[in-house]
Amino acid sequence: MNYVIQPKKKDKHNHGDEEGHGQHGHHGHQGHHGRHGNNSRHGMKKIKKMKYEDIIKDVFFAAENTGDDEDDDDQGNQDWLFELQDPDGQCNPNPCLNEGVCKEKGKRNYKCDCPSPFKGKRCEKGPRVCRRGRCGNGECVLTSSPPFYECKCKEPFKPPNCRRLSVCEPNPCSNGGKCIKDGNNFDCVCTEGFSGRFCKVGPDDCYLDDGESYRGNVSETDDGDDCLHWNSHFILAHGVNPFKSFEDQDGLGPHNFCRNPDGEPKPWCFFRRGRRLLWDYCDVMRCIKPTTDRPTGVPPSPQPTSANPPSTTKPPEPTAQPSAGPVSPTETAASQFRTCGVPQPKKAITRIFGGLKVSPGAIPWQVSLQQKPKNSNLPYRHVCGGVLIKSCWVLTAGHCIDKSKDMQVLMGSLSLDKPDASTQILPVEKAIVHENYRETTGAVYNDIALLRLRGTEGFCANETQFVKTACLPDAQLPDGMECTISGWGATEQSDYGSSHLLEANVLLINQEKCSEPAIYGSNLDNTMLCAGHLQGGVDSCQGDSGGPLTCKENNSSVIYGLVSWGDQCGKQNRPGVYTRVTQFLDWIKSKIQANP
Template sequence: MKLKLLFFCLFLAVLLIPAESKHKHKKDHEPRGHGKHGGRQKIKLTFEDIIGDVLFKDTSDDDDDEDDDFNLEWLFELQEPDGRCTPNPCRNNGVCQEKGKRNFKCDCPEPFRGRKCDKGPRRCRRGLCGRGECVLTSSPPFYQCKCKWPFQPPDCKHIAVCEPNPCQNGGQCIQEGNNFDCQCPEGFRGRFCHVGPNDCYVDDGETYRGNVSETEDGYDCLYWNSHFILENGRDPFNSFEDSDGLGPHNFCRNPDGDSRPWCFFRKGHKLFWDYCDVTRCPKPTKAPTEVVPTVPQPTSVEPPSTTASPSETTEVPQVITKPTEVPVVPELTTKPTEGPVIPSATAEPQQFQTCGQPQPRKTLTRIYGGLKVSPGAIPWQVSVQEKPKNSQLSYRHVCGGVLISSCWVLTAGHCIEPNKDMRVVMGSMALDRLDPAAQTVEVEDTILHENYRKTTEAVYNDIALLKLKGTEGFCANETQFVKTACLPDAQLPDGMECTISGWGATEESDYGSSHLLDANVLLISQEKCSEPKIYGSVLDPSMFCAGHLLGGVDSCQGDSGGPLTCKNNGDHVIYGLVSWGDQCGKKNKPGVYTRVTHFLDWIRSKTQATP
C-alpha cells in the first residue's frame, strides 16, 4: 500500500511541475521552442499558497546580493560590451566615459547607481512586507504593504480570517480553517464581493475604471505601483496616476490600446500578464450609458481592518451611472482575413514600401519592457502553424517567423517538417483567440537551406523561407499590425541590445504563453561565445550568441524561427532567428541564433528567382 501511495505522489508531482521548471531540463543543444500550445486552468488562491510563496519569505535581513536576484532578470549583470561608449551602455541618462581599450565607467545621476546606472534605491526588500506585496509610494517611507488576506496590515504578519469581515457590499465571510469564502449578495462578485452588477467595459475598455482585480484564470492582479513590475531603475518618486487610469491600485485597465482590460500578475519570481475577468457592457436598448465608478483609494480592494491606520481603511466605491455619448459596441461579425488580400490598384504603391517601422497603438512607458507587447509594436512577428497533410485536423502553432515581404516569411530550418500543410498567422497578439486584425495566409512552398544539418551538438545553416499563397505578388496586406522587418546590410557591434519575441512554446511544455512576449538580449562576441566554457568550437560563422551570460532572459521566451531584431539607423532589422541552445537561461549558455547577414545572398536569390 505504501508503495502504491509513493507512486501516486510521484505521478501527481509530475503533473504539477510548472512550465518554467521544465525548461531547466531541456536537452542539450536542442532546437528552441518547437512545440505546441495548450489550455489553462482556473485557480483559487489559498492560505497554503500564500505560505508557500517563495516571494513571501519571512525575513528582512537579506543582503544586497540576494536582493539583486529578487529584482527580476533585468538586474543581472549582462554581457559586457567591447568597452566602447557607442552604443551607450549607461542607463537612466548616465554619462559614459571610456577607460582604456576595453573598459568604461558610468557617471550616474541621483538616485541611480551600479556599473551601468541600472539600479535605483532599494525600498522593497524581501520579507519587508511579510505575506504581502510591497508597493512604491511618493512619500516617506516610500513603500507600503498590501497584505494577502487573511494577513493583516501594517506588516502583513498577523492573521485574522473573518474578523474583521473582508467581504464588501454586505457579503458574508465563511471561514474554513485559515481560508475563507465571501458569499456575495445578488449582483456582486469577486473574491471580496467588490465588483458591482454594473461593472463592465465598452469598446476596448480604454475608459474602463471598474473594480475587477483578477485575471480570467483567477490570479490576483499586481498593483500598478508594485516594485515588482515598475521598470528597473525608473525613479519611483513621482505620481503613479495618469490619464490611462493607472495608479496606486490593482484594478484592471487597458493603457496600451489592447483589445480589452488586462493586468500583470506573478507566479513565483516570474512576471506575467493576462486579460481580466471583466465583462463587456450589454447593448443598451435605449440611450447608452457608461458605468463610471468613483476613483477608488489605493487600498480599495483590501478588506477593512479594525486595527488598520486611517490610510489603510477601505472605501467601498459607489457606482454611478450617467448618460454618455460612447457609441454602441457592435458584435464582432468579421472573421480574420483568410488567404491573400489583394490591394486595389490605387493602394498597390503603398504596400510594404518601408520596413522596420512599427506603429504601436500606445506604449507602456512606465511598465517593464520585455513582457507586455503593445499591439502593433512587433508587426513582423508571425505564428507558423501546421497540420498533417490533407487532414481535417486543426492547425497548431509550431514556430515563430518574421515577415520580410508581402509573400515571404523567414524562419528556422528545423521548423520545416515533411508532409505538413502550413500556414502563417499575422497581426495577432494571442494564440488562443485571433484578433480582428489578424491575417491568415496558407504557405505555398517551403525552401529549406540546402546545407541545413542538425547534429547532437548544434544546428547548422538553420534557416528556411516560406512562400505564401497570393496573386500578382500580393499575399499579406500591410496594416498597422502587419509590417515587414528590414534585412540587415552589415554586422552590428557586440554588446548592442536587441529584442527577441515569440509565444514561448516548447516541446517540454504543453503550453507556452498565449500572448506574444518579448525580451531584451545583448549581442555577444563570437570570440567570447566560442570559449570552452560556453560553446567552444561548435559555433561557425552562420551562428551567433545573444543573451545574458549570467543567465536569466533567454530565447526560451521566444519560439524557434522567431525574430531577433535590432534597431539600426532608425529601422528594425532582422539580425537573427531563434535557433538552438544548451538548456534555457543557464549561466554561460546563452541562446544561439542564425546569423541572417551570412545568408543575405541566399535569401535574395530565392525570393527574387521565384515568381
C-alpha cells in the first residue's frame, strides 16, 4: 500500500515484519485469500460459523454511542470542498445529488431542493440511521421508508433490536431442518438434499455459465464468511435503499444471497471482517446439467435461464484476441493502443458504493509489479502496483524498484491468487528510476520509475478488453476533483490484504492546504500532490504503492498521480501523498524515446 513514513524506517523493500503483517499491510483489506475451488460443498470443507462468543466480542457490535462518533456524520466539514466544486451559479451539469433539483441564485450561486430524506448543500447527506450499535448484535440494513433502517439479527439474537437471546426458539433452520442447541450456540441438521448453515440451499441450487442468472439461496463465501445484505449500510452509498422491489434485473435486493451483477466468473458477495468490507466468490455449485424435476414436497429452487451447461474444464476465452493470419509485430503494435484511458467494463455496479470492488475491465491499465530473488526458482510475489501507459511501458513508484531482483508485471486480471484467461504476464527488461529519487525521514522525493517490458519491435502487451493504457495528463486538474485509486493491498510477505483488485474514490486536495503545518508542512514539494479526505477514512489509502491515481479529463482517464507515501492510514489530516505525474512528463517522454 502507500509507502509509510515512520520514525524509524525499515528497508524500503522489506514489506514484511517479524509477525508477517507487512509494512504496508495495515492499509489493506484484512482478509483471507479465497480458495475458489471446485464445488467445495461436496468436499470435506469445514464450515466456519460465527458463534455466540464471536458475536459478543465483535467490535462492530459495540454499545450505541449517544454522543458524537464517526457514524453520526461521516461527511465531515466539507464546505471548502463544495466551494471548490461550485459550478459558478450554473445548474448544468446539475450539482445536486440524489435527484435534487437545482435552482440558480444570482450569477454565482445556486440552491438544491432536496427530496426527502436527503439534505445538505448538494443533497449529499442521507439519513444517518445506522449508527454503531443501533442494531445490537445484528446488521443494520437500509430501507426506503421510515425509519429508513431494519435490523437483521445474528442468531441466536432476536428482532427487533437484536439484543434478546433465544436459542432455537423460534427454529432458525429452514426446509424442515432441526435445530440442535449447544449452550448459547446451535447447529442446523438439514433434511436430505438441503445444506447451508440454515438449510436454505436446495438440491437444485447451482449456477450456469458465469452465474449472472443465478437466483439461488447460497449466502456464504468459499471460506465460509457470512454474506452481507445487499442493502447493508456498509455497502450502499448516500444512505438510502435503491431497491424498489425485492428483485431487480441483477437479482440484487434486500437479501444476502450471492449474485453476479458485474460479469465475474461466478456468483459472489460482500462480507465484513470487523470494520473492513471485503468481497469473495461464493460456495455455490456449478450446474452439471439443467434440472426441472424435483422431489415431491421440495419447494422449487430458482432455475438458471441458460439452456446449455458450461464446460467444467475449459477456461473462459479472452474477449479480445490478435487478428487471425500472419501479422508482423510492427503491424500488430501499430493497430493497438490507438486510444487510451477508455475502459470497457463488462458491467459496472453503479448503485454500489465505490471503493469496494472493481468490475472486470473497469481499470484495464492496472498492473501488479512482482519480484523474486535474481535467478532463483522461487515464485514471484506482488510488491507494488503500476500503470500501463504503452504496450511496452509501465509507470510505478521509484521506491518499488529493487534492481537486485528479477521483476515481472501481471496485467488483465483482477485476482492475484487465481489469474484467469485474460491474464498477461511479461518480464521486466529494464527498470529506470528517476535520477533525483531520494528518501528522507519525512518524505520520498521524485518517487517515480519506468519499467521497460520485454517484447518484439515495440510490441509487448496485447490490447484486450482487460488490458488497455491510461493517458498521460495534459495539465493540472482542479482542486476538489474526485479521482480513483486502486490496488490489491497485498504485500510481499503478508497474507493481509485482498487477493482481488479494489478501488476507492479520493478528492484532490489543495496544495497550500496540504502544506499547512498541521498536515504535511514543508515535507511537501511541487512533485507531490495530496488526495483523500482530510477528516480521515481508509478510502484515502487503499491503493498499492506505485499504483494509479486516475482522473477523468475529456472523458478519458489520465494517470495524474502514483501512490507514493503517507503518515499511517485513514488518519485525520494525513491524506495520501502521490507523485505528481505532470511534473515528470518530459522525463517520461525522454526515457521512452531513449529506450525504444
